[in-house]
Amino acid sequence: MRIYVAEHAVDVDAGTRLYELRRRMHPEADVVVRNGAPAAADCELADDDRVIFIRRGEVPAEADLEALMMARHTPGVHARVKRATVGLAGAGGLGSAVAVALARTGVGRLVVADFDVIEPSNLNRQQYFMDQLGLLKVDALKANLARINPYVRVETHARRLTPDNVPGIFQDVDVLVEAFDAAAAKVMLLESFTRAFPDRPIVMASGLAGHGPCETIKVNRMGARVHVIGDLVSEARPGQGLMAPRVGIVAHMQANTVLRLLLGETAE
Amino acid sequence: MKIKLIYYAQVRRAAAMESETVTAADGIGLAEAVRQAAERHGEAFRTLVLDDAGSIRPVVLVLLNGVPATRGESRALRDGDEISMLSAVAGG
Numbered sequence: 401m402r403i404y405v406a407e408h409a410v411d412v413d414a415g416t417r418l419y420e421l422r423r424r425m426h427p428e429a430d431v432v433v434r435n436g437a438p439a440a441a442d443c444e445l446a447d448d449d450r451v452i453f454i455r456r457g458e459v460p461a462e463a464d465l466e467a468l469m470m471a472r473h474t475p476g477v478h479a480r481v482k483r484a485t486v487g488l489a490g491a492g493g494l495g496s497a498v499a500v501a502l503a504r505t506g507v508g509r510l511v512v513a514d515f516d517v518i519e520p521s522n523l524n525r526q527q528y529f530m531d532q533l534g535l536l537k538v539d540a541l542k543a544n545l546a547r548i549n550p551y552v553r554v555e556t557h558a559r560r561l562t563p564d565n566v567p568g569i570f571q572d573v574d575v576l577v578e579a580f581d582a583a584a585a586k587v588m589l590l591e592s593f594t595r596a597f598p599d600r601p602i603v604m605a606s607g608l609a610g611h612g613p614c615e616t617i618k619v620n621r622m623g624a625r626v627h628v629i630g631d632l633v634s635e636a637r638p639g640q641g642l643m644a645p646r647v648g649i650v651a652h653m654q655a656n657t658v659l660r661l662l663l664g665e666t667a668e
Numbered sequence: 669m670k671i672k673l674i675y676y677a678q679v680r681r682a683a684a685m686e687s688e689t690v691t692a693a694d695g696i697g698l699a700e701a702v703r704q705a706a707e708r709h710g711e712a713f714r715t716l717v718l719d720d721a722g723s724i725r726p727v728v729l730v731l732l733n734g735v736p737a738t739r740g741e742s743r744a745l746r747d748g749d750e751i752s753m754l755s756a757v758a759g760g
Contacts, residue, residue, distance in 0.1 A: 630757075634757070
């Protein structure tokens with residue numbers, strides 16, 4: 401009969417038992433997952449069973465990890481996104497969350513630029529940890545992404561983006577994510593990137609502060625290659641802060657928009 | 669010639685309309701078309717999209733026929749051109 405071990409097809413004799421397979425294939429494994437659930441006891445395998453052997457703390461080989469991580473992906477997605485390069489202008493509330501989502505999706509390469517360091521007020525929404533306070537955001541993000549998916553290549557730039565350096569930093573990206581805080585910087589990035597690369601899409605964000613209704617957040621397609629995600633009005637200001645739920649909604653809509661663009665589908 | 673202006677979010681609210689098609693003089697540039705829109709729509713619109721010098725504010729996204737226009741867009745508008753405007757807000 402045919403079963404799947406770490407998503408690879410393996411032919412075994414009928415009557416083969418789970419722990420016998422472990423002894424044969426991965427005797428050091430601490431945890432055995434069968435058909436999506438940890439196996440509490442030995443059992444006889446069945447046709448089409450999907451088995452994963454895990455040794456705690458061991459990072460699987462790249463081919464195995466890819467197969468395992470992408471087992472829940474829509475078929476064909478990962479093969480396409482692993483060839484892509486996505487730029488992230490900003491590694492704060494939006495940028496860090498978009499980066500995590502794209503790393504989990506298996507995007508091949510990320511180019512991340514941010515001049516800032518992690519401070520305590522960031523932790524209400526940004527994808528960093530207490531023991532990372534004071535670190536450059538790009539360094540901490542790279543380390544965090546490596547723990548999620550070590551096979552995503554992450555290029556970092558700890559610098560403030562300007563009209564002069566945007567084209568050079570993002571010269572290889574297939575799509576750029578605007579993840580800035582300041583409104584004027586958002587527009588600066590739009591103009592400098594699209595002037596240099598008029599045929600490449602940019603996914604922006606505007607209007608994500610507070611805790612207003614989720615359904616007011618939309619993907620606004622303003623041109624063939626310009627998408628602005630948010631409610632377009634909820635400005636971050638005293639009395640209306642930035643918080644994880646709404647920032648996360650916009651960030652994940654940005655990530656999904658990027659994914660759709662990479663797959664050649666209409667973004668909205 | 670006819671040009672169309674499309675307004676988003678606060679710009680739409682300030683103009684009290686989603687879009688408008690106007691007759692413009694031949695040779696008019698993008699910045700001038702925006703200034704003329706400000707004259708039509710009053711102070712709230714003007715302060716939202718223009719600075720004290722009458723230039724388009726750096727927080728305003730402007731697209732010309734779906735393509736981002738730079739601050740210094742200088743070409744003369746053509747019949748059928750569309751200008752889209754959104755005032756970006758802080759947060760990210």
